[in-house]
Amino acid sequence: SQTIHQWPATLVQPVGSPLSLECTVEGTSNPNLYWYRQAAGRGLQLLFYSVGIGQISSEVPQNLSASRPQDRQFILSSKKLLLSDSGFYLCAWSGGGGGRDTQYFGPGTRLTVL
Amino acid sequence: AQSVAQPEDQVNVAEGNPLTVKCTYSVSGNPYLFWYVQYPNRGLQFLLKYITGDNLVKGSYGFEAEFNKSQTSFHLKKPSALVSDSALYFCAVPGGGNKLTFGTGTQLKVEL
Numbered sequence: 318s319q320t321i322h323q324w325p326a327t328l329v330q331p332v333g334s335p336l337s338l339e340c341t342v343e344g345t346s347n348p349n350l351y352w353y354r355q356a357a358g359r360g361l362q363l364l365f366y367s368v369g370i371g372q373i374s375s376e377v378p379q380n381l382s383a384s385r386p387q388d389r390q391f392i393l394s395s396k397k398l399l400l401s402d403s404g405f406y407l408c409a410w411s412g413g414g415g416g417r418d419t420q421y422f423g424p425g426t427r428l429t430v431l
Numbered sequence: 432a433q434s435v436a437q438p439e440d441q442v443n444v445a446e447g448n449p450l451t452v453k454c455t456y457s458v459s460g461n462p463y464l465f466w467y468v469q470y471p472n473r474g475l476q477f478l479l480k481y482i483t484g485d486n487l488v489k490g491s492y493g494f495e496a497e498f499n500k501s502q503t504s505f506h507l508k509k510p511s512a513l514v515s516d517s518a519l520y521f522c523a524v525p526g527g528g529n530k531l532t533f534g535t536g537t538q539l540k541v542e543l
Contacts, residue, residue, distance in 0.1 A: 323474075349529050359519055359536035361475075366529055374528075407474055416525030417463045417482075422474035 340408030
């Protein structure tokens with residue numbers, strides 16, 4: 318069966334520091350991969366998605382970047398964190414059927430920028 | 432553009448009573464519709480999906496959803512609510528390309 322991992326689970330970082338969040342998927346090949354942010358409250362904001370190694374689509378211009386160095390690895394990065402980067406970051410995967418495929422989410426990373 | 436709307440920010444229901452969480456959609460063509468649940472500080476969990484066919488879709492944890500084409504709705508239901516059902520619920524629709532468009536979420540609170 319497929320599983321998705323995210324780490325770290327929680328992170329407290331000072332403003333201006335770098336960021337690296339990692340997501341890995343097991344038990345599937347060539348998944349679509351997604352990064353979402355959920356700010357305080359509830360709304361989900363799609364940040365990036367990837368349909369293959371090295372292929373990244375950015376949904377919102379911002380302080381963050383994403384990379385996919387391996388088929389089942391998706392990394393979210395920042396060179397300098399802002400206070401507004403605080404939130405709950407969720408990684409998800411789906412099959413290659415486009416938006417009609419079910420997305421499966423990881424456990425999330427709670428980021429607090431101070 | 433494909434979209435969903437969740438008109439209620441919060442729904443309160445007594446344990447043992449039936450619950451309904453509302454979702455309406457706006458799509459072109461035949462809709463694919465999803466329901467997810469999120470418990471505090473956890474990722475979203477897939478509950479169920481409507482593709483085509485039977486208008487009543489059964490999902491995980493005793494939840495079901497009723498697809499109504501004339502009312503463009505896809506309400507989530509459960510015959511008897513549990514306190515453990517208290518969570519944040521999202522409906523979603525394919526948003527073009529490889530993306531899902533989520534609603535704003537409905538907080539369900541089940542009280543003893």
